[in-house]
Amino acid sequence: MSEPILKIDNLRTSFRIKDDYYPAVDGVSLTVNKNELLAIVGESGCGKSALAFSIMNLHSRAKIEGNIDFKGQNIANLPTSKLNKLRGKDMGMIFQDPLTALNPLMIIGEQIGEILLIHGTNSAEKRKERVLELLNKVGIPRPEHVFNQFPHELSGGMRQRVVIAMAIANNPELLIADEPTTSLDVTIQSQILDLIKELKEESGAGVILITHDLGVVAEMADRVAVMYAGQIVEIADVYTLFENPLHPYTRSLLNSVPTANEEQSTLHVIQGVVPALQNLPREGCRFGARIPWIADSAHEKNPQLHEVSPGHFVRCTCYKDFHFPDRDKEGNRHVVS
Amino acid sequence: MWKFSIRRIMIMIPQVILLSIIVFMLAKMMPGDALTGLIDPNVDPNTIAEKREELGLNDPWYEQYTRWVAGVFTGDLGQSFHFKMPVSELVWQRIVNSFWLSLLTLVLTYLIAIPLGITSGRYNDSWADRLITGYTYIGFAAPLFIFALVMLWIFGFHLGWFPTGGSVKPGLTPGTFEYVMSKLYHMLLPALSMALITTVSTVQYLRSEIIDTKQKDFILTARAKGASESRVYNRHILRNSLLPIAAFFGYEITGLIGGSIFIENIFGYPGMGQLFLNSILLRDYSVVTSLVLLFGILTILGTLLSDIILSLVDPRIRIK
Numbered sequence A: 001m002s003e004p005i006l007k008i009d010n011l012r013t014s015f016r017i018k019d020d021y022y023p024a025v026d027g028v029s030l031t032v033n034k035n036e037l038l039a040i041v042g043e044s045g046c047g048k049s050a051l052a053f054s055i056m057n058l059h060s061r062a063k064i065e066g067n068i069d070f071k072g073q074n075i076a077n078l079p080t081s082k083l084n085k086l087r088g089k090d091m092g093m094i095f096q097d098p099l100t101a102l103n104p105l106m107i108i109g110e111q112i113g114e115i116l117l118i119h120g121t122n123s124a125e126k127r128k129e130r131v132l133e134l135l136n137k138v139g140i141p142r143p144e145h146v147f148n149q150f151p152h153e154l155s156g157g158m159r160q161r162v163v164i165a166m167a168i169a170n171n172p173e174l175l176i177a178d179e180p181t182t183s184l185d186v187t188i189q190s191q192i193l194d195l196i197k198e199l200k201e202e203s204g205a206g207v208i209l210i211t212h213d214l215g216v217v218a219e220m221a222d223r224v225a226v227m228y229a230g231q232i233v234e235i236a237d238v239y240t241l242f243e244n245p246l247h248p249y250t251r252s253l254l255n256s257v258p259t260a261n262e263e264q265s266t267l268h269v270i271q272g273v274v275p276a277l278q279n280l281p282r283e284g285c286r287f288g289a290r291i292p293w294i295a296d297s298a299h300e301k302n303p304q305l306h307e308v309s310p311g312h313f314v315r316c317t318c319y320k321d322f323h324f325p326d327r328d329k330e331g332n333r334h335v336v337s
Numbered sequence B: 001m002w003k004f005s006i007r008r009i010m011i012m013i014p015q016v017i018l019l020s021i022i023v024f025m026l027a028k029m030m031p032g033d034a035l036t037g038l039i040d041p042n043v044d045p046n047t048i049a050e051k052r053e054e055l056g057l058n059d060p061w062y063e064q065y066t067r068w069v070a071g072v073f074t075g076d077l078g079q080s081f082h083f084k085m086p087v088s089e090l091v092w093q094r095i096v097n098s099f100w101l102s103l104l105t106l107v108l109t110y111l112i113a114i115p116l117g118i119t120s121g122r123y124n125d126s127w128a129d130r131l132i133t134g135y136t137y138i139g140f141a142a143p144l145f146i147f148a149l150v151m152l153w154i155f156g157f158h159l160g161w162f163p164t165g166g167s168v169k170p171g172l173t174p175g176t177f178e179y180v181m182s183k184l185y186h187m188l189l190p191a192l193s194m195a196l197i198t199t200v201s202t203v204q205y206l207r208s209e210i211i212d213t214k215q216k217d218f219i220l221t222a223r224a225k226g227a228s229e230s231r232v233y234n235r236h237i238l239r240n241s242l243l244p245i246a247a248f249f250g251y252e253i254t255g256l257i258g259g260s261i262f263i264e265n266i267f268g269y270p271g272m273g274q275l276f277l278n279s280i281l282l283r284d285y286s287v288v289t290s291l292v293l294l295f296g297i298l299t300i301l302g303t304l305l306s307d308i309i310l311s312l313v314d315p316r317i318r319i320k
């Protein structure tokens, strides 16, 4: 039975640009269950980090609206003093760039030890013992030696392991990883992902994994949320999403772009990039402008998430007007017998 | 660390040699020589020529140079033609005075810079920050000697709170408490005048260092650990921002040399800066040469000190 650990409801995170607030996360609702890995995918600038940072309230200047229920309390806009009891204890964060995420002037042992100290491990000996145990756990060879090293003495992969050791130090129930492998060598990437998956299996924590790599999603995720321009456009379990992607954006990510109608079989490509925050259309579909080959009448005025099958939500109903060569109008695969 | 320091010191040696050659050449190129200011123009030119020969002033430059360098090494910087005493003795008196004045200036510089820089950087864009930044702009714009003159006029002459010249009240026995206090009292106004101006660069440096560090990714990491605001600030932001300031220290010394020339002359303080200007005016060139050499060496040492401090406090350099 899935037990939710995090429930986000209608979250809006707005940044101030000049004199106005512009939402970078615009009405996101999602749930993360215990021992579940939820992947969030979407191209750069669509608000993935903004969403992840909102959960721990790490934005320095942002307006956060909506509900973030974590372990039965709403932590959106919780005072920092109260939030600090949760940060680093019940929820851990793995950052994108291990080269900059560590304090250059602190030895590894001290940096990991700090998170233990903050959350009540007062004995220096116990801290050291635990740090060595953690270094061992994340696969760092010679922990005793690394304990006294500075970040610049370690490779990127090793540093990311240190960041992970830090994130899991207090056995958090929720782990947020924001593109944890984007800045690493390809060979190291899979090692780090394996480590995250392993740690999740072992601890039963809920994990949010942000990535733009669908290969990673297929391998790691239990469920997938596809984000576009601050909104979720499709969310489903990983099998459904890969088997039956319905939103044009999801399909474009999956590299199988739908054609407009049955007569024309030309391949239509999705054009352009995510508009800047100030220029996002706030009414109607944010995506419409990038698929001009869809008839105006097909667009929904105010696209909403529709549940097309249990747990599978798609924004808008336009998918019904697409023709997928191998599927019918409901998006079901034709069974050719 | 040792390797680094030794290598760094080795680099210094050619710098010093180059400096000594340049200083020597400059001295030779100055119009007139040691005898010009000394000898009555009515004396028989033949006698002068003899004297020249006797002093070795007609020898090739490299012989004169070697002689000069050998002298410097044995503490013989030549005779001051004006003061009629060995330059080394003359300089030594002044060095002590300048040393104390510089030390006090440095202490005041940091006493002003650290709290202001920290406040300004931590609460940037607050009214306190605007006030402090305003002060630094004024400090940058105001020429030191004009500011020092204004200070001297207001606090020395007009209000009469501070002495207007000298380094100690005459008639006191060296070593007594009164003597030390009087020295301090004489140094306070010049040191403060200089510190108030020179500190602005340190204030701005510290401010921008703090603002910069605040936006670093590892600060976010610290927040994600659940560190309190004060912990984030003291352990991560401040510690990482003070480091470059420590390294700045050596360069600060270099800056003091230039400043002391103005300050000592304006406040009639008998230090090296005052001696330097006087000697130029008097064409007392053995003194000028010695002082230029000394200033040059101090500058090189200041840079060396900066590098060594930086290597001590920054693990990224220490390891290499």
Ligand SMILES: Nc1ncnc2c1ncn2[C@@H]1O[C@H](COP(=O)(O)OP(=O)(O)O)[C@@H](O)[C@H]1O
Pocket (backbone or CB within 6 Å): A015, A016, A017, A024, A042, A043, A044, A045, A046, A047, A048, A049, A050, A051, A275, A276, A277
């Ligand atoms: N602190 C901020 N202030 C203003 N705009 C921001 C800020 N952080 C992010 N943005 C904007 O919000 C949008 C989403 O950014 P982000 O969440 O970083 O995207 P992603 O992580 O998906 O690449 C982008 O348009 C970005 O420019």
Ligand code: SF4
Pocket (backbone or CB within 6 Å): A248, A284, A285, A286, A287, A288, A291, A294, A298, A299, A300, A301, A303, A315, A316, A317, A318, A319
């Ligand atoms: S049909 Fe709906 S989802 Fe598709 S582009 Fe138009 S408004 Fe957006």
Ligand SMILES: [Mg+2]
Pocket (backbone or CB within 6 Å): A048, A049, A050, A178, A179
């Ligand atoms: Mg991002």
